[in-house]
Amino acid sequence: MALKSSIEFKGTKDGLIIHLNEVSDFEYVREQLIKKLEMARNFFAGAKVAAIEGRSLTENEEKEIIDIINNRFGMVMVEKNNNSIEKEDIFKGLDEGHTKFLRWTLRSGSKIEFKGNVVVMGDVNPGAEIIAHGNIVVMGALRGVAHAGANGNTKAFVAAIKLQPTQLRIANYIARAPDRNYYKPEYPEIAFINEDMIIIEPYLTKNR
Amino acid sequence: MGEVLVITSGKGGVGKTTTTANIGSSLAMLGKKVVVIDADIGLRNLDVVLGLENRIVYDIVDVVEGVCRLKQALIRDKRFEGLYLLPAAQTKEKTAISPEQMQKLCNELKEMYDYVLVDCPAGIEQGFKNAIAGANKAIVVTTPEISAVRDADRIIGLLEASELRNPSLIINRIRIDMVKKGDMMNIEDMTDILAIDLLGIVPDDEYIVISTNKGEPAVKDDASMAGRAFRNIARRIIGEDVPFMELDINEGFMARLAKLFGLNK
Structure with a gap:
């Protein structure tokens, strides 16, 4: 040895x-x-x-x-304080913070991980994955997997022109596409956590 | 100077080899000088589909290793003036050639031919990397299945990463009757996801099975719907503006008669 x-x-x-x-x-x-x-x-x-x-x-x-x-x-x-470290790590820049802009379509097999918000100026195809510590906005069809608030921020949201993800995760909540009744959204939608559930609703600027 | 086109799909069994054989033959029928390369080393098929298996003496690995000259390995197709095949080795592995060697080979061939078609193996490993190494353009073949479309999407991503931008798409083995009933993905679903230019739509055709078994490309037969679709694709490749084929016309006489009398739904 x-x-x-x-x-x-x-x-x-x-x-x-x-x-x-x-x-x-x-x-x-x-x-x-x-x-x-x-x-x-x-x-x-x-x-x-x-x-x-x-x-x-x-x-x-x-x-x-x-x-x-x-x-x-x-x-x-030296005693290490686990809790304080974790709290600091949660991404806080949902309103104003690091943001990555991707100016292309994410195809199957590509994976984006970013410690901030992610904006995709294209589609996210099935088999592609985005993991962001902040919000995720897709200016196209979101068909792959999206994980917003990946390190624990439950206030993060996912929005897309066509929100039809294989799986949607926000913080530690998971929602998935229905097995049947495949539908095509006709308007932009936004997903967020409300009362321990991922809610998806039409994104209407009027009500905001 | 010619053009090197790689025909690829990711998933196996979607019809890359059939497509390569038929497009190659069609281009030759249009008076072009064409060489088709089988890049599927270890699982060679293109020679069988073209009916040239019994004429192979040297193969691509022999050329790369310097066992023979390039011209010696090329097999001339007697039925199609101007069509040549560079066969794959059956007893070697994909690692027998490198992307650099493939690139050199393609460059050499495109000096002599109008079109060099590379039949890419399934998968995304070394065989795929070899096949695309020398290409100027890529044609992605898919079938109306979710798995095939998914793999095609991955392949398009990998092609773009290798600087092969704007590949074009061939949708193979579509059955309009099933699409209409909603049992098969429709063309729009696929072009929506893949978002690349559509080069052609090839209907599912029994004749392909027969022609593959006989080793005679379907484009030779005027009755074959798939053959006609491949001929159209070849004409689009050489720059002609050919409208997409009406796929609905193969309704039988009785069916039309029945429709006339309102017997159909």
């Missing part, structure tokens, strides 16, 4: 990141970690550790590692 690659340290502005090898077994990795920290005990004492990465640890394994770095070597594990 290669000794060199089983443990790596990376310095970031938030603190050290300890990278553990995924291939070796846990016992070996733990021993190597202790050995490495032992070699530079003074250097590591008091250091902040931002994260442990590289392999998925069980709860017990993680506790063990944290115990080693905290108690045996006097390093400080």
